Amino acid sequence: MGALLEVKNLKVQFNTLEGVVQAVNGVSFIVEKGKTLGIVGESGCGKSVTVLSVMRLIAEPPGKISSGEVLFEGKDLLKIDKIHMQNIRGQEIAMVFQDPMTSLNPVLTIGKQISEAIIVHQHVSNEEAFKQTVNLLELVGIPQAEARYNDFPHQFSGGMRQRVMIAMGLSCNPSLLIADEPTTSLDVTIQAQIVELTKSLQSKFGMSVIWITHDLGVIAEIADRVIVMYAGYIVEEADVFSIFENPVHPYTLSLLKSLPRVDSRRYERLAIIPGSPPDCIHMPAGCPFMVRCGFAIERCGVENPLLEIVEDDHKAACWVDVKNGRAE
Amino acid sequence: MVRYIIRRLLQAIPLLFIISIMIFILLQSSGDPLATMGGRRTTRPEDRARLSRIMGLDQPIYLQYVYWLIGNDWVQIDVDNDGTPDTYGQRKGVLRGDFGNSLVNRGKTALELINERLPNTLVLMIPAEIIILFFSLVVGIYSALRQYSLTDQLITTGSFIGFSMPIFFVALASMYIFAVNFRKWGLPYLPTVGMFDPKVGKTFGQVATHMILPIFSMSLVSISGYSRFVRSQMLEVISQDYIRTAYAKGLSERMVLIGHALKNAAIPFVTLVGIDIPFLLGGAVITETIFGWPGMGRLFIDHLTRYDTPVVMGILMLISLAVVICQLLTDIVYGWLDPRIRYN
Numbered sequence: 001m002g003a004l005l006e007v008k009n010l011k012v013q014f015n016t017l018e019g020v021v022q023a024v025n026g027v028s029f030i031v032e033k034g035k036t037l038g039i040v041g042e043s044g045c046g047k048s049v050t051v052l053s054v055m056r057l058i059a060e061p062p063g064k065i066s067s068g069e070v071l072f073e074g075k076d077l078l079k080i081d082k083i084h085m086q087n088i089r090g091q092e093i094a095m096v097f098q099d100p101m102t103s104l105n106p107v108l109t110i111g112k113q114i115s116e117a118i119i120v121h122q123h124v125s126n127e128e129a130f131k132q133t134v135n136l137l138e139l140v141g142i143p144q145a146e147a148r149y150n151d152f153p154h155q156f157s158g159g160m161r162q163r164v165m166i167a168m169g170l171s172c173n174p175s176l177l178i179a180d181e182p183t184t185s186l187d188v189t190i191q192a193q194i195v196e197l198t199k200s201l202q203s204k205f206g207m208s209v210i211w212i213t214h215d216l217g218v219i220a221e222i223a224d225r226v227i228v229m230y231a232g233y234i235v236e237e238a239d240v241f242s243i244f245e246n247p248v249h250p251y252t253l254s255l256l257k258s259l260p261r262v263d264s265r266r267y268e269r270l271a272i273i274p275g276s277p278p279d280c281i282h283m284p285a286g287c288p289f290m291v292r293c294g295f296a297i298e299r300c301g302v303e304n305p306l307l308e309i310v311e312d313d314h315k316a317a318c319w320v321d322v323k324n325g326r327a328e
Numbered sequence: 329m330v331r332y333i334i335r336r337l338l339q340a341i342p343l344l345f346i347i348s349i350m351i352f353i354l355l356q357s358s359g360d361p362l363a364t365m366g367g368r369r370t371t372r373p374e375d376r377a378r379l380s381r382i383m384g385l386d387q388p389i390y391l392q393y394v395y396w397l398i399g400n401d402w403v404q405i406d407v408d409n410d411g412t413p414d415t416y417g418q419r420k421g422v423l424r425g426d427f428g429n430s431l432v433n434r435g436k437t438a439l440e441l442i443n444e445r446l447p448n449t450l451v452l453m454i455p456a457e458i459i460i461l462f463f464s465l466v467v468g469i470y471s472a473l474r475q476y477s478l479t480d481q482l483i484t485t486g487s488f489i490g491f492s493m494p495i496f497f498v499a500l501a502s503m504y505i506f507a508v509n510f511r512k513w514g515l516p517y518l519p520t521v522g523m524f525d526p527k528v529g530k531t532f533g534q535v536a537t538h539m540i541l542p543i544f545s546m547s548l549v550s551i552s553g554y555s556r557f558v559r560s561q562m563l564e565v566i567s568q569d570y571i572r573t574a575y576a577k578g579l580s581e582r583m584v585l586i587g588h589a590l591k592n593a594a595i596p597f598v599t600l601v602g603i604d605i606p607f608l609l610g611g612a613v614i615t616e617t618i619f620g621w622p623g624m625g626r627l628f629i630d631h632l633t634r635y636d637t638p639v640v641m642g643i644l645m646l647i648s649l650a651v652v653i654c655q656l657l658t659d660i661v662y663g664w665l666d667p668r669i670r671y672n
Contacts, residue, residue, distance in 0.1 A: 057572055057575055057576060086578045086579070087578060089575065089577065097569060097572070105573070106592070107665060108587075116583075
């Protein structure tokens with residue numbers, strides 16, 4: 001299947017009082033039709049900024065997409081006009097946000113918040129939009145959907161609100177759904193439900209999904225391909241099996257080690273990654289992960305490695321061959 | 329909801345009592361209404377004593393309050409102080425709708441004076457408030473949307489200057505420009521004082537042209553303050569996650585602003601307006617004085633300086649009642665704007 005979305009060399013920066021924050025530094029990836037791309041990385045690594053740039057929801061100023069292309073079905077979204085972009089948002093590409101507590105408008109009913117997108121994009125009557133909204137609410141598993149149409153967000157639990165957000169995202173049957181840490185603020189059982197729900201809806205509608213998370217467990221559940229981001233760079237990219245079975249980048253390796261495992265011994269402490277990510281205003285000259293990396297060699301401090309093919313479809317940005325313990 | 333409103337109104341009764349007691353004591357302790365009653369001549373001591381017995385000013389302050397509240401037609405008054413009561417009191421008291429006679433403006437009741445002035449004040453203040461609210465919203469929202477643009481900087485600077493200028497300066501400056509100098513330059517000029525030209529009479533056109541300068545002065549100062557408030561409220565709301573969600577749905581900027589942002593930003597603004605509206609009844613003391621507008625503000629200040637307790641009490645109680653009602657209305661509007669607020 002072909003590419004639905006192709007991001008090429010995307011660079012995003014923010015002008016702040018302290019200086020220019022290089023949030024995304026030349027990110028390229030492809031989302032295939034009907035497939036799920038997972039983006040992993042710790043807070044502040046540029047995951048959200050990347051997808052917000054795809055939606056052109058970065059506030060300018062202070063933000064600025066300084067270079068790159070975002071090809072959606074062949075069109076560069078960074079070049080089309082405002083009205084055209086409004087038609088794509090919600091209709092072609094929909095987004096589900098991280099915190100369902102703050103991402104829904106507290107003073108409007110959820111019915112209104114879902115149906116307005118339907119009315120805007122499909123130009124249907126209020127009655128038709130109401131019917132479709134109730135169907136969507138049933139689809140995402142909200143009981144007594146019709147009765148809850150006129151309820152406000154504060155009358156729903158966190159998980160239910162995220163279901164409402166997903167219903168909103170699905171309202172116009174988009175070809176790409178971007179989920180920006182949709183399960184982060186939910187407890188584990190609800191997380192699992194939301195992941196299952198998304199998977200079943202994906203197979204039903206055949207849409208592509210970009211799923212952002214810092215939870216590798218969720219990635220294993222949902223993703224076909226995985227991108228690992230660090231300090232605004234993609235450091236490793238592979239299909240989901242290779243990432244878990246055959247990680248190449250030291251950062252991915254450390255992430256996997258810091259994952260709790262059911263079969264680990266009870267009193268064993270989880271591995272941590274020492275230090276913190278670099279200051280994106282004053283980026284180090286070499287590899288941004290170097291100071292925290294156990295494998296670092298001299299070259300890492302001088303030159304930042306590019307994302308290169310390691311084998312078949314597996315890319316990584318590292319000077320060191322981690323598996324064999326020698327520099328490439 | 330109905331129960332809530334009834335409960336709030338019942339709660340207002342003791343509140344109004346306490347307010348009236350406090351104002352009454354302060355007023356009665358602040359000066360002597362008899363002092364200016366003789367005009368340029370000094371009042372003879374025996375006349376003063378007789379007047380103060382007629383008006384009940386010789387009584388202890390708590391009795392004076394009781395008379396104000398429930399009247400003194402059940403009390404016999406010894407006007408000539410010879411030991412035998414001559415007549416019953418004339419007052420019916422506030423609870424029976426009698427706010428008493430004006431001490432200064434003899435022959436008129438306090439309510440008559442207020443009734444004469446209140447329409448004049450409302451004619452001036454209601455259009456002023458509508459203009460103020462409309463332009464504060466427009467200017468504030470515009471400047472929030474174009475934050476740090478040249479227009480925003482100009483508006484911010486302008487409103488800072490407008491807000492810093494005292495109203496009497498704005499009023500006099502506007503008179504100087506639009507009345508004095510425009511006339512000098514042969515341009516159509518605006519009148520400075522009064523509600524209408526006595527030679528023409530109280531026509532719609534006359535009153536409207538006389539309103540322009542006072543409304544302009546009041547609006548300039550108020551819009552400057554309010555629009556800053558609206559701007560900061562809007563800025564706070566448009567940085568919220570749900571506004572981003574609304575944009576992500578593909579709504580246009582106008583739909584996001586009017587459908588999603590404004591209702592959220594309006595909540596604190598309603599508070600501010602709810603506090604201000606009751607004072608419209610009181611008129612604008614400085615503006616009315618400078619522009620010679622025969623409204624409540626001037627009535628208040630004229631009668632306060634001559635210690636005319638019945639009239640001043642009447643005005644203050646009217647405003648207190650309006651405050652109570654407006655606060656209730658504000659709370660009801662809150663419930664409509666923000667569904668998280670419940671009344672039980």
